[in-house]
Amino acid sequence: xxxxxxxxxxxxxxxxxxxxxxNLYIIVPENTPPFLMIFEKEDKLSCFISKGDMDLLSxxxxxxxxxxxx
Numbered sequence: 001x002x003x004x005x006x007x008x009x010x011x012x013x014x015x016x017x018x019x020x021x022x023n024l025y026i027i028v029p030e031n032t033p034p035f036l037m038i039f040e041k042e043d044k045l046s047c048f049i050s051k052g053d054m055d056l057l058s059x060x061x062x063x064x065x066x067x068x069x070x
Contacts, residue, residue: 001025001026001028002025002026002028002057002061002063003025004023004024004026005023006022006023009022010022016046016048017038017040017046019040019041019046020041023038023039024036024037024038025037025038026050026057028054028065033049033050034049034052034054035047035049036048036049036050
């Protein structure tokens with residue numbers, strides 16, 4: 001799991017989410033697709049499957065994904 005704090009919260013308003021986002025969590029399980037996790041006010045949890053490039057993210061944030069050789 002990677003926690004990405006957002007210094008100035010971002011207002012997201014679309015069909016799936018209506019919230020001020022100040023932290024984003026990216027979960028990268030071994031055997032299922034990665035997903036994004038966002039807590040809204042009053043601890044309402046929203047999760048979204050990520051189609052982003054996790055290898056690119058791991059290089060940019062300098063961490064290794066389990067089972068990946070560099």
